[in-house]
Amino acid sequence: MPVITIANTKGGAGKTTAAVLLAVELAQCGYKVTVFDSDSQGWFSQWYESARPRGTISLVEHVTPASLEVQVRQMNPQADYFIIDLAGERNQLTATALAFSSHVLIPVQGSGMDAKGAVKILDLIAQIKAETGYEVPHSVLLSRVNPMVTTHSLLKIKGLLAQRGVDTLATPIVERGASREMFDLGVTLYDLDPQKVSNLDRAQANAREFAAEIMRILPARVISSPRRKGPFGWGRAA
Protein backbone atom coordinates (compact mmCIF):
# COMPACT_ATOMS: atom_id res chain seq x y z
CA MET A 1 0.00 0.00 0.00
CA PRO A 2 1.48 3.32 -0.94
CA VAL A 3 2.75 5.44 1.94
CA ILE A 4 2.58 9.10 0.96
CA THR A 5 4.40 11.51 3.22
CA ILE A 6 3.80 15.23 3.00
CA ALA A 7 6.88 17.06 4.19
CA ASN A 8 8.37 20.53 4.35
CA THR A 9 10.13 21.84 7.43
CA LYS A 10 8.63 25.24 6.74
CA GLY A 11 5.35 25.90 8.55
CA GLY A 12 2.37 26.98 6.48
CA ALA A 13 3.59 25.43 3.22
CA GLY A 14 0.24 23.72 2.74
CA LYS A 15 1.04 20.21 4.03
CA THR A 16 -2.08 19.61 6.08
CA THR A 17 -4.33 21.17 3.44
CA ALA A 18 -2.83 18.82 0.84
CA ALA A 19 -3.33 15.88 3.25
CA VAL A 20 -6.98 16.80 3.77
CA LEU A 21 -7.68 17.30 0.05
CA LEU A 22 -5.96 14.05 -0.90
CA ALA A 23 -7.54 11.95 1.84
CA VAL A 24 -11.04 13.17 0.99
CA GLU A 25 -10.63 12.60 -2.76
CA LEU A 26 -9.14 9.12 -2.34
CA ALA A 27 -11.98 8.20 0.01
CA GLN A 28 -14.50 9.58 -2.51
CA CYS A 29 -12.99 7.17 -5.05
CA GLY A 30 -13.77 4.34 -2.65
CA TYR A 31 -10.30 3.81 -1.23
CA LYS A 32 -9.60 3.15 2.42
CA VAL A 33 -7.25 5.82 3.62
CA THR A 34 -5.33 5.98 6.88
CA VAL A 35 -3.85 9.31 7.88
CA PHE A 36 -1.06 9.57 10.42
CA ASP A 37 -1.22 12.94 12.08
CA SER A 38 2.46 13.27 12.85
CA ASP A 39 2.30 16.85 14.02
CA SER A 40 2.02 17.29 17.79
CA GLN A 41 -0.11 20.35 17.09
CA GLY A 42 -2.73 17.99 15.65
CA TRP A 43 -4.09 20.19 12.85
CA PHE A 44 -5.26 17.24 10.77
CA SER A 45 -6.87 15.61 13.82
CA GLN A 46 -8.74 18.80 14.67
CA TRP A 47 -10.06 19.05 11.13
CA TYR A 48 -10.97 15.33 11.16
CA GLU A 49 -12.87 15.48 14.46
CA SER A 50 -14.93 18.36 13.17
CA ALA A 51 -15.41 17.24 9.54
CA ARG A 52 -16.23 13.60 10.27
CA PRO A 53 -15.54 12.97 6.57
CA ARG A 54 -17.66 10.44 4.76
CA GLY A 55 -16.00 7.36 3.33
CA THR A 56 -13.24 5.48 4.96
CA ILE A 57 -10.64 7.77 6.37
CA SER A 58 -9.08 6.52 9.59
CA LEU A 59 -6.88 8.62 11.77
CA VAL A 60 -3.81 7.65 13.77
CA GLU A 61 -2.74 10.18 16.36
CA HIS A 62 0.21 10.44 18.72
CA VAL A 63 2.60 8.96 16.17
CA THR A 64 6.16 8.33 17.30
CA PRO A 65 9.10 7.14 15.23
CA ALA A 66 8.98 3.82 17.04
CA SER A 67 5.25 3.32 16.52
CA LEU A 68 5.16 4.30 12.85
CA GLU A 69 6.49 1.08 11.33
CA VAL A 70 4.44 -1.13 13.64
CA GLN A 71 1.27 0.79 12.94
CA VAL A 72 1.70 0.76 9.16
CA ARG A 73 2.42 -2.96 9.16
CA GLN A 74 -0.48 -3.81 11.45
CA MET A 75 -2.92 -1.80 9.40
CA ASN A 76 -1.64 -2.91 6.00
CA PRO A 77 -4.63 -5.07 5.04
CA GLN A 78 -7.05 -2.40 6.17
CA ALA A 79 -5.85 0.52 4.08
CA ASP A 80 -5.31 1.26 0.40
CA TYR A 81 -3.36 4.45 1.05
CA PHE A 82 -1.41 5.80 3.99
CA ILE A 83 -0.86 9.52 4.26
CA ILE A 84 1.63 10.93 6.76
CA ASP A 85 1.14 14.60 7.58
CA LEU A 86 4.37 15.84 9.12
CA ALA A 87 5.01 18.81 11.36
CA GLY A 88 6.80 21.85 9.94
CA GLU A 89 10.05 20.87 11.55
CA ARG A 90 12.93 18.48 11.11
CA ASN A 91 12.94 15.82 13.79
CA GLN A 92 13.34 12.09 14.21
CA LEU A 93 9.80 11.47 13.02
CA THR A 94 10.51 13.39 9.80
CA ALA A 95 13.53 11.22 9.12
CA THR A 96 11.73 7.97 9.92
CA ALA A 97 8.65 8.83 7.87
CA LEU A 98 10.73 9.79 4.84
CA ALA A 99 12.70 6.57 4.96
CA PHE A 100 9.48 4.62 5.08
CA SER A 101 7.67 6.37 2.22
CA SER A 102 6.64 5.15 -1.20
CA HIS A 103 6.56 8.79 -2.25
CA VAL A 104 7.25 12.11 -0.54
CA LEU A 105 5.31 15.18 -1.57
CA ILE A 106 7.08 18.43 -0.77
CA PRO A 107 4.65 21.35 -0.92
CA VAL A 108 6.36 24.57 -1.92
CA GLN A 109 4.38 27.76 -1.98
CA GLY A 110 4.18 28.62 -5.66
CA SER A 111 4.15 32.35 -5.09
CA GLY A 112 7.09 32.82 -2.76
CA MET A 113 9.13 29.79 -3.84
CA ASP A 114 10.67 29.86 -0.38
CA ALA A 115 12.51 26.64 -0.91
CA LYS A 116 14.58 26.46 2.29
CA GLY A 117 12.21 24.03 4.03
CA ALA A 118 12.01 21.93 0.87
CA VAL A 119 15.79 21.81 0.56
CA LYS A 120 16.04 20.41 4.10
CA ILE A 121 13.74 17.55 3.06
CA LEU A 122 15.74 16.97 -0.14
CA ASP A 123 18.92 16.87 1.98
CA LEU A 124 17.40 14.27 4.28
CA ILE A 125 16.32 12.18 1.27
CA ALA A 126 19.89 12.34 -0.06
CA GLN A 127 21.20 11.29 3.36
CA ILE A 128 18.84 8.30 3.43
CA LYS A 129 20.11 7.26 -0.01
CA ALA A 130 23.72 7.54 1.16
CA GLU A 131 23.10 5.56 4.33
CA THR A 132 20.56 2.92 3.30
CA GLY A 133 20.73 2.81 -0.49
CA TYR A 134 17.00 3.59 -0.71
CA GLU A 135 16.19 6.44 -3.06
CA VAL A 136 12.91 7.76 -1.72
CA PRO A 137 10.73 8.81 -4.66
CA HIS A 138 9.67 12.41 -4.23
CA SER A 139 8.12 15.38 -6.01
CA VAL A 140 7.62 19.02 -5.29
CA LEU A 141 3.95 19.94 -5.05
CA LEU A 142 3.43 23.58 -5.97
CA SER A 143 0.97 24.70 -3.32
CA ARG A 144 -1.09 27.77 -2.57
CA VAL A 145 -0.52 28.90 -6.13
CA ASN A 146 -2.18 32.18 -7.00
CA PRO A 147 -4.97 31.47 -9.50
CA MET A 148 -3.67 34.37 -11.62
CA VAL A 149 -0.29 32.69 -12.11
CA THR A 150 0.02 31.68 -15.74
CA THR A 151 0.72 28.23 -17.03
CA HIS A 152 3.85 29.72 -18.57
CA SER A 153 5.20 30.86 -15.17
CA LEU A 154 4.43 27.48 -13.66
CA LEU A 155 6.27 25.74 -16.48
CA LYS A 156 9.23 28.01 -15.83
CA ILE A 157 9.29 27.05 -12.14
CA LYS A 158 8.98 23.36 -13.03
CA GLY A 159 11.81 23.78 -15.55
CA LEU A 160 14.07 25.35 -12.92
CA LEU A 161 13.37 22.51 -10.51
CA ALA A 162 13.88 19.93 -13.26
CA GLN A 163 17.31 21.45 -13.98
CA ARG A 164 18.16 20.61 -10.37
CA GLY A 165 16.86 17.10 -10.85
CA VAL A 166 13.66 17.61 -8.87
CA ASP A 167 10.34 16.39 -10.25
CA THR A 168 7.28 18.55 -9.84
CA LEU A 169 3.72 17.28 -9.88
CA ALA A 170 1.88 18.46 -12.98
CA THR A 171 -1.03 19.65 -10.84
CA PRO A 172 -0.43 22.58 -8.52
CA ILE A 173 -2.78 23.23 -5.60
CA VAL A 174 -4.34 26.59 -6.21
CA GLU A 175 -4.89 29.10 -3.40
CA ARG A 176 -8.66 29.22 -2.97
CA GLY A 177 -10.93 30.69 -0.33
CA ALA A 178 -12.77 27.37 -0.40
CA SER A 179 -9.66 25.46 0.71
CA ARG A 180 -9.03 27.93 3.52
CA GLU A 181 -12.67 27.72 4.68
CA MET A 182 -12.61 23.94 4.48
CA PHE A 183 -9.64 23.93 6.83
CA ASP A 184 -10.77 26.73 9.13
CA LEU A 185 -14.37 25.51 9.46
CA GLY A 186 -13.42 21.84 9.75
CA VAL A 187 -15.49 20.58 6.81
CA THR A 188 -14.78 19.05 3.39
CA LEU A 189 -14.98 20.95 0.11
CA TYR A 190 -18.20 19.04 -0.50
CA ASP A 191 -19.87 20.45 2.62
CA LEU A 192 -19.42 24.08 1.59
CA ASP A 193 -22.26 26.05 0.02
CA PRO A 194 -21.50 27.02 -3.61
CA GLN A 195 -23.80 30.05 -3.18
CA LYS A 196 -21.57 31.38 -0.41
CA VAL A 197 -18.08 30.26 -1.44
CA SER A 198 -16.69 31.56 -4.68
CA ASN A 199 -15.00 29.21 -7.12
CA LEU A 200 -15.93 26.17 -5.05
CA ASP A 201 -16.32 24.11 -8.22
CA ARG A 202 -12.79 25.06 -9.28
CA ALA A 203 -11.36 24.13 -5.90
CA GLN A 204 -13.12 20.75 -6.09
CA ALA A 205 -11.91 20.15 -9.66
CA ASN A 206 -8.36 21.04 -8.59
CA ALA A 207 -8.51 18.60 -5.68
CA ARG A 208 -9.80 15.83 -7.97
CA GLU A 209 -7.04 16.49 -10.50
CA PHE A 210 -4.40 16.44 -7.74
CA ALA A 211 -5.68 13.12 -6.40
CA ALA A 212 -5.98 11.66 -9.91
CA GLU A 213 -2.31 12.42 -10.52
CA ILE A 214 -1.35 10.76 -7.24
CA MET A 215 -3.42 7.69 -8.13
CA ARG A 216 -1.64 7.49 -11.50
CA ILE A 217 1.80 7.73 -9.88
CA LEU A 218 0.90 5.44 -7.01
CA PRO A 219 -1.85 2.98 -7.84
CA ALA A 220 -3.43 1.43 -4.76
CA ARG A 221 -2.48 -2.11 -3.83
CA VAL A 222 0.94 -1.80 -5.39
CA ILE A 223 3.70 -2.14 -2.89
CA SER A 224 6.09 0.34 -4.33
CA SER A 225 8.71 0.49 -1.60
CA PRO A 226 11.64 -1.68 -2.56
CA ARG A 227 13.26 -3.79 0.10
CA ARG A 228 15.91 -1.90 1.88
CA LYS A 229 18.13 -2.05 4.88
CA GLY A 230 16.09 -1.21 7.97
CA PRO A 231 15.44 2.49 7.85
CA PHE A 232 14.16 2.49 11.41
CA GLY A 233 16.31 4.06 13.92
CA TRP A 234 17.69 5.84 10.90
CA GLY A 235 18.29 9.53 11.28
CA ARG A 236 18.74 9.52 15.03
CA ALA A 237 21.14 12.36 14.57
CA ALA A 238 18.78 14.22 12.21
Ligand SMILES: Nc1ncnc2c1ncn2[C@@H]1O[C@H](COP(=O)(O)OP(=O)(O)OP(=O)(O)O)[C@@H](O)[C@H]1O
Ligand atom coordinates in the same frame (compact mmCIF):
# COMPACT_ATOMS: atom_id res chain seq x y z
N1 LIG B 1 -4.68 25.97 -1.41
C1 LIG B 1 -4.94 26.80 -0.39
N2 LIG B 1 -5.87 27.77 -0.53
C2 LIG B 1 -6.15 28.61 0.49
N3 LIG B 1 -5.56 28.57 1.70
C3 LIG B 1 -4.63 27.64 1.89
C4 LIG B 1 -4.26 26.69 0.87
N4 LIG B 1 -3.30 25.88 1.37
C5 LIG B 1 -3.09 26.27 2.62
N5 LIG B 1 -3.86 27.33 2.95
C6 LIG B 1 -3.93 28.03 4.23
O1 LIG B 1 -2.62 28.31 4.67
C7 LIG B 1 -2.46 28.03 6.05
C8 LIG B 1 -1.35 26.99 6.24
O2 LIG B 1 -1.73 25.81 5.55
P1 LIG B 1 -1.44 24.36 6.16
O3 LIG B 1 -1.86 24.30 7.58
O4 LIG B 1 -2.01 23.39 5.21
O5 LIG B 1 0.14 24.35 6.09
P2 LIG B 1 1.16 23.35 6.82
O6 LIG B 1 2.32 23.20 5.92
O7 LIG B 1 0.45 22.11 7.22
O8 LIG B 1 1.57 24.17 8.11
P3 LIG B 1 2.27 23.58 9.46
O9 LIG B 1 3.70 23.34 9.12
O10 LIG B 1 2.09 24.71 10.43
O11 LIG B 1 1.56 22.33 9.84
C9 LIG B 1 -3.83 27.57 6.55
O12 LIG B 1 -4.49 28.66 7.12
C10 LIG B 1 -4.53 27.12 5.29
O13 LIG B 1 -5.94 27.30 5.36
Ligand SMILES: [Mg+2]
Ligand atom coordinates in the same frame (compact mmCIF):
# COMPACT_ATOMS: atom_id res chain seq x y z
MG1 LIG C 1 0.27 21.08 9.04
